[in-house]
Amino acid sequence: MSTPLTPGVAPPRAMATLRSAPLMGLRTMVTVGARMMFHDKLKMIGTMVGVIFAVVLTNQQVGVFLGLLSKNTMFIDNAGAALWVVPAATQTLQAGKPLPMAALYAARTTPGVRWAEPLLFGGATMSLPTGGSEPVTLVGTKSPAWRGGPWNIVAGSVDALRAPDAMIFEDSERDKFGGLNIGSVREVNGHRTTVGGFTWGLLPFAPSYALADYDYARELMGTPSDQTSFVLVGLDTNADTAAVIRALQAKVGANQVLTTGAFRNRVLRYLLVSTGIGATTGTSSAFGLIVGLVIVSLSMFSAVVDNVREFGTLKALGARNRDLAVLLLVQSTLYGLMGSMIGLNQIAFISNAVRSPQMALVLPWQAYVATPALMVLLCALASLLALFRIRSLEPGMVFR
Amino acid sequence: MSTTVEQERAVDVRGLRKVYGTGAVAFEALKGIDFHADAGEFVMLSGPSGSGKTTLLSILGCVLQPTEGVVSLFGRDVAAVREAELPAIRLGLIGFVFQGFNLIASLSAGENIALVLKLRGWSPRDAKREAASILASVGMGDKVDSLPRDLSGGQKQRVAIARAVAGRPPLLLADEPTANLDGHTGLQVTEMLKDLARAHGSTVVVVTHDNRIFHLADRRVHIEDGHIQETEQ
Numbered sequence: 001m002s003t004p005l006t007p008g009v010a011p012p013r014a015m016a017t018l019r020s021a022p023l024m025g026l027r028t029m030v031t032v033g034a035r036m037m038f039h040d041k042l043k044m045i046g047t048m049v050g051v052i053f054a055v056v057l058t059n060q061q062v063g064v065f066l067g068l069l070s071k072n073t074m075f076i077d078n079a080g081a082a083l084w085v086v087p088a089a090t091q092t093l094q095a096g097k098p099l100p101m102a103a104l105y106a107a108r109t110t111p112g113v114r115w116a117e118p119l120l121f122g123g124a125t126m127s128l129p130t131g132g133s134e135p136v137t138l139v140g141t142k143s144p145a146w147r148g149g150p151w152n153i154v155a156g157s158v159d160a161l162r163a164p165d166a167m168i169f170e171d172s173e174r175d176k177f178g179g180l181n182i183g184s185v186r187e188v189n190g191h192r193t194t195v196g197g198f199t200w201g202l203l204p205f206a207p208s209y210a211l212a213d214y215d216y217a218r219e220l221m222g223t224p225s226d227q228t229s230f231v232l233v234g235l236d237t238n239a240d241t242a243a244v245i246r247a248l249q250a251k252v253g254a255n256q257v258l259t260t261g262a263f264r265n266r267v268l269r270y271l272l273v274s275t276g277i278g279a280t281t282g283t284s285s286a287f288g289l290i291v292g293l294v295i296v297s298l299s300m301f302s303a304v305v306d307n308v309r310e311f312g313t314l315k316a317l318g319a320r321n322r323d324l325a326v327l328l329l330v331q332s333t334l335y336g337l338m339g340s341m342i343g344l345n346q347i348a349f350i351s352n353a354v355r356s357p358q359m360a361l362v363l364p365w366q367a368y369v370a371t372p373a374l375m376v377l378l379c380a381l382a383s384l385l386a387l388f389r390i391r392s393l394e395p396g397m398v399f400r
Numbered sequence: 401m402s403t404t405v406e407q408e409r410a411v412d413v414r415g416l417r418k419v420y421g422t423g424a425v426a427f428e429a430l431k432g433i434d435f436h437a438d439a440g441e442f443v444m445l446s447g448p449s450g451s452g453k454t455t456l457l458s459i460l461g462c463v464l465q466p467t468e469g470v471v472s473l474f475g476r477d478v479a480a481v482r483e484a485e486l487p488a489i490r491l492g493l494i495g496f497v498f499q500g501f502n503l504i505a506s507l508s509a510g511e512n513i514a515l516v517l518k519l520r521g522w523s524p525r526d527a528k529r530e531a532a533s534i535l536a537s538v539g540m541g542d543k544v545d546s547l548p549r550d551l552s553g554g555q556k557q558r559v560a561i562a563r564a565v566a567g568r569p570p571l572l573l574a575d576e577p578t579a580n581l582d583g584h585t586g587l588q589v590t591e592m593l594k595d596l597a598r599a600h601g602s603t604v605v606v607v608t609h610d611n612r613i614f615h616l617a618d619r620r621v622h623i624e625d626g627h628i629q630e631t632e633q
Binding site for chain 1: 454457458461463464484487488490491492496498499500502504505506507511515516518519520521524575
């Protein structure tokens with residue numbers, strides 16, 4: 001408390017304790033910034049709406065995007081395999097070039113492999129009672145282990161697939177398939193098929209999964225017995241994954257051995273790079289942020305213009321530009337945090353309200369952490385316009 | 401002798417010029433003014449609108465840079481000070497009373513006063529206590545928590561005066577402090593300003609053309625067309 005104000009100035013009484021507590025000035029500006037913000041409630045609500053809009057729109061876009069990606073990788077994630085043997089140049093989990101059944105035997109004889117099972121993938125068509133037809137993604141899975149599915153069974157049981165003509169369908173598609181129930185009979189690829197159960201949420205970006213016993217699926221798809229689509233591999237507990245991959249890869253030639261993670265990443269990379277999903281969602285999210293930025297920026301600028309006399313007074317009283325920058329930063333931070341909390345609450349509500357197998361917003365915990373940080377940054381950027389106005393403000397205006 | 405005189409002078413202005421704009425639109429508001437105010441003196445600047453009195457007050461308040469001349473506050477030429485240093489000088493030396501009160505609308509009367517003290521480094525607790533004490537001294541002890549919108553014009557100006565004297569700055573500058581008040585209230589607040597300044601030993605420069613308060617001045621300086629025309633004791 002003894003720093004002289006300015007050398008040479010010797011006022012009658014000591015005004016010599018100024019700025020001796022920088023944190024005090026900071027605390028003061030924090031208080032004044034918050035009070036000014038809450039005083040003009042209408043403007044605060046207007047600005048907050050901008051932040052909330054940006055939070056909801058951006059997270060909705062990101063959530064839908066992640067949901068789409070999840071739809072395309074859910075089978076890989078739920079198959080329970082450590083390794084996948086896939087045909088050469090496979091980019092997605094779709095039926096493509098067939099895999100020789102020799103790959104299955106090669107896997108079963110590789111040291112470190114605990115089990116290996118074939119998985120058949122292909123398109124099929126279900127004839128409807130109304131005369132129309134609907135496509136399904138037919139998955140053939142081998143009994144008795146049923147590696148690769150089905151999972152999330154909500155009616156019936158997997159053992160129903162032991163019946164010679166049974167299939168398990170997606171629950172959310174029952175109406176679409178003409179009001180399916182357990183025991184309903186439909187024609188799939190010209191074969192009489194009985195409904196043995198229902199899953200929930202097995203709805204990729206393609207037609208929904210319909211699961212059947214491997215041999216029945218092969219019969220429906222007309223796949224030769226020496227071919228399959230993929231081979232799923234489980235490893236011994238202490239197996240060296242890299243060593244198993246090297247050994248198995250040496251046996252399968254041009255076909256590829258991938259860990260579940262690597263296969264998943266390959267599918268994601270394909271979707272992001274080779275399709276328009278990434279660019280489309282990225283653009284929508286960016287627009288959400290830009291619109292939010294503009295709204296917040298204009299609102300904060302407008303708040304400064306409306307209160308220009310108060311800012312001028314603060315400057316005349318001795319507040320420095322950096323003090324007022326702190327004031328704006330406090331307001332930005334409050335707008336960012338409060339807007340994020342309300343916006344995330346809204347998006348969580350929307351996410352639950354619209355959640356269905358057809359559309360699921362997937363928001364990982366990282367989104368709940370990154371959103372407030374991003375919005376505070378965005379609001380701080382938005383306050384720059386207001387800060388420039390304040391910097392150019394002459395304190396002498398208070399006398400005009 | 402001259403050294404003694406200068407030390408007693410709170411404000412000493414020599415050859416002050418202020419030109420607004422440039423070229424054909426340039427306007428010379430102050431045309432080489434010499435002015436001073438002694439420590440503890442209560443000086444009024446009067447003159448018609450556009451005479452330059454508010455410009456002089458703005459320069460004394462370090463919120464406007466002069467075009468030419470020396471402006472010495474307590475021995476320091478503030479006209480030569482870098483702009484970045486001016487806020488500290490304003491904060492340390494000067495208390496302002498504005499024509500339009502200029503209270504921060506979102507802060508209570510007490511908080512408006514405490515704000516200045518906190519900017520000066522006072523702790524929140526001390527600033528709050530001092531603000532309440534100053535408000536009580538201007539007869540506003542029961543309005544500590546009132547927002548400016550809930551106060552009358554006279555009450556607002558009392559709070560503004562309390563804010564100006566908070567922390568006892570050695571120089572008080574008031575711009576038309578009675579302009580928005582009725583005659584009786586205007587006289588009251590000016591007397592109050594004078595009493596508080598005297599009690600604190602502050603120098604006061606008041607810009608006014610309210611002849612109802614002229615008699616309160618120790619000295620009245622009349623400005624016209626950018627020149628000092630006459631001085632009355």
